[in-house]
Amino acid sequence: MLSPSQKSAKNEFNRVALVGKFQADGIEGHLIDLAQMLSDLGCEVFIETATATHLNLSSHPSKSPAEFAGSIDLVVVLGGDGTMLGIGRQLAGSKVPLVGINMGRLGYMTDIPIQDVKEVLPKIIGGEYEADSRTLLDAIVLRGAQIINRALALNDVVVNRSGTSGMVELAVRVNGSFMYNQRSDGLIVSTPTGSTAYALSAGGPILHPRVAGILLAPIAPHSLSNRPIVLPEDAVTSIEVVDGREVIVNFDMQSQTELQSGDKIEVRQSEKSITLLHPRGHSDYKTLREKLHWNEYPSTF
Known part of the structure; x- marks a missing residue:
């Protein structure tokens, strides 16, 4: 139950859309509870169209992400970082903020545990929050002079080989200047947000979300002198497939394009x-401390 003070508080966000990881166990019940709580706070609640369709939720009106700009004040994402990545790309540039609620595993972006929702979410609705802006990458895939794909990525753009083929050779240029020819399993181009994802597994550094930079991290390079590098935010990185079989480019590991030499x-x-x-x-x-299990010591000051 919400306290009288929570019910009577003036809301900063009045039109709220719910997005859920509809494959997760128990998600329907959690979404219904969230919708009821937000309604009790005086919010007008909508369910994102795909979420409503897959879960057969009809208790509230639905809207597609393309309709959010100008008609939704806040999006509440229930799931994990993968769910946030998907909706984040769709809402990029819309100026509609997002709140992430995780379903049991600590997320980097979906950082509110489901058990804390009743305490935390009303405060955010009322205006008690900290805002955090995240950059995205814009990638185009060129075959000759033809653009065969264009996509956004909130985490990373990854050029890599399939699991059964050999190394891929890539020629990398930055702002038109040749950097290197690299033989490796692939190359990751990452935002600061994505520095804690695949790039971290490839040995890249962790970038604070407010760092204005783009990270390049090779995947299992043939030459150990090929190291991760952080480029300025205005860098344009060109990656050419020189040689390799079954090479693909992934965008946030959620969509991909097959590549040719x-x-x-x-x-x-x-x-x-x-x-x-x-x-x-x-x-x-x-x-980071909780996700990466860094050592903790009692504070003495």
């Missing part, structure tokens, strides 16, 4: 961004 991928920072809202007192360092 001679294809090029041009990656730059997008003009679009998204805004994540966190509870007051949110700490990126606490999230």
Whole structure:
């Protein structure tokens, strides 16, 4: 139950859309509870169209992400970071902020545990939050002079080989300047947000979300002198497939394009961004400490 003070508080966000990872066990019940809680707070609640369709939810009106701009004040994402990545790309540039609620595993972006929702979400609805802007990457895939695909990525753009083929050879240029020819399993171009994803597994550094940079991290390079590098935010990285079989380019590991020798991928920072809202007192360092199991010692000061 909500307290009288929570019910009577003036809301900063009045039109709220719910997005759920509809494959997750128990998601329907959690979404219904969230919708009821938001309604009790005086919010007008909508269910994202795909979520409503897959879960057969008809208790509230539905809207597609393309309709959110101008008609939705806040999006609440229930699931994990993968769900946030998918909806984040769709809402990039819309100026509609997102809140992430995780379903049991600590997420980097979906950082509110489901058991804390009744305490935390009303405060955010009422205006008690910390805002966090995240950049995206804009990538185009060129075959000769023809653009065969264009996509946004909130985490990373990854050029890599299939699991059964040999190494791929890539020629990399930055702002037109030749960097290297690299033989490896692939190359990751990452935002600061994505630095804690695949790039971290490939040995890349962790970038704070407010760092204005783009990370290049090779995947199992043939030469150990090929190291991760952080480029300035205005860098345009061109990656040409020189040689290799079954080479693909992935965008946030959620969509992909098959590549041929001679294809090029041009990656730059997008003009679009998204805004994540966190509870007051949110700490990126606490999230890293808990997610990566860094050592903790009692504070003496």
